[in-house]
Amino acid sequence: MTDERLVLALAGGVGGGKFCRGLAAVLPPERLAIVVNTADDFVHLGLHISPDVDSVLYALADMNDLERGWGLAGETWNFMAALERLGGQTWFKLGDRDLATHVLRTEALAKGRTLSEVTALLARRLGIAHSVLPMSDDPIRSVVETNEGTLDFQDYFVRRQCKPTFRGVTFRGAAKAKPGEAFRQALGRAQAIVIAPSNPFVSIDPILALPGIKDALRRRPVAAVSPIVGGKAIKGPLGKMMGEFGVEPSALGVAQHYGRLVGGWVIDTVDRDLAPAIEALGCRVKVCDTIMRTLDDKRRLAQDAVGFAFELATEAVE
């Protein structure tokens, strides 16, 4: 009998993109739905930019730059150079090729298409067979509280390079936003949920902040991959943010942050000593290699996480 169970992944950012690439390698399109954070979307230079959606799209299409960690491989920056000469804002880097995505998206949204429709169109054009679903078609914006006041997410994250001290984040518009139609359908049908090793504060929490999502997830087997390995984020400012927020920057700290929402934690072998403390929170723990350097690493981690999520599902039934 063919396995037809649907996996729903929650993802955002670069770590999310890498993990989703692994998921797409081990699950056929009809068995995977990827829901992506849109709370770091913003309008810049008049263009609608969806950084997390694009990170996932580019990773799935094998177009992402693996060294730089964001954007497209083989990218060029002549638009930015010309923009600088014209005195335009250059703190957010837009590559020449990447621009095509933003221009097409902006034009399609202006013509009344939804973000879901535009994302599906872009995915199709990039040859991506798997479903990449923006968490919502409504505008939701992360607003970061810092010691220097309230900052729009990209102001904090890119322009200020996370230098102000992180005090917390709110998701403007989330309470009134509707989770995307395909997201709700996938949530209803999914036999297992996996949370990517993405930043919990700014990539996953916005998804959880949408009406009804937390309640729906509490009734489901949810496995999560720790974005903190050996006390540090693999990439990005999560370690710094956790410390400033007063949370221990460790796999245990992340597990405490999500609480009872996550039934099973995938943590790295270097963090095996944390397993008992995480289990004491009422979670199961799976210890394995979680560093994703090669496609094989991604595939193996995806397989481990998905297998673990189905174990949780089976136990729940028993």
Added chain:
Amino acid sequence: MTDERLVLALAGGVGGGKFCRGLAAVLPPERLAIVVNTADDFVHLGLHISPDVDSVLYALADMNDLERGWGLAGETWNFMAALERLGGQTWFKLGDRDLATHVLRTEALAKGRTLSEVTALLARRLGIAHSVLPMSDDPIRSVVETNEGTLDFQDYFVRRQCKPTFRGVTFRGAAKAKPGEAFRQALGRAQAIVIAPSNPFVSIDPILALPGIKDALRRRPVAAVSPIVGGKAIKGPLGKMMGEFGVEPSALGVAQHYGRLVGGWVIDTVDRDLAPAIEALGCRVKVCDTIMRTLDDKRRLAQDAVGFAFELATEAVE
């Protein structure tokens, strides 16, 4: 005594850009106002594109590609390649550097700035000291009548490469548009008008179609440089368009087209035999080299045309 007389130039397109580069080389900024056609402006991929304004800006900043004849020198096309992969429209070529101009302009217009303000800003950022004035801040669009029906200008000019037979052109919005404030001021102050060797049908006629402009010009010394040399357009489809419109593609045909509006014609030495026929229309004629290959050529032609315009002005006073 310093010469303080103001010259007003009417221009559009590539020939206009080259001629204006010459004018800017022989006249200080306070003695030259360049009014540029905006009837070939259009919104493409959600971006506001002003091809004639940009041709003049890039020529004045010495950034224009002299071989290709349009766009920026040293341009790259990675945006277009990415857009093509995404299935976007690629019939109108937008270079990576050129895009910065369109993105900045579109954003500024969306924020409520006028086209005049945006153009002044771009000119300043490009180090252009001379005034480049869009003919109007109101939308005016050239619509071309052809044997295949009515076509938007860029559809006819770029997408269809002028292949349909030209039957005429109208300027939608022109009758209700207001000439730009700085254009009107320059028109009131100018001691001489020069018309660049631009396409009369689609570059100069739109300017003349604005309310009050023809009347104002009839009271002024107007010198024009023929865009047709030896029975052919230097560049572009003007010769073809004139033939299809039923006008002789010659310097005489162009002179007949403008009629009494132009008091003096600058024609090329190869067309010297046409001088008597043009003079018979009631115009004066100046014969000189009009082909602009080098900056010196442009400077010399500008000097000839401006000097000729002031001769007409002096005669009018006498």
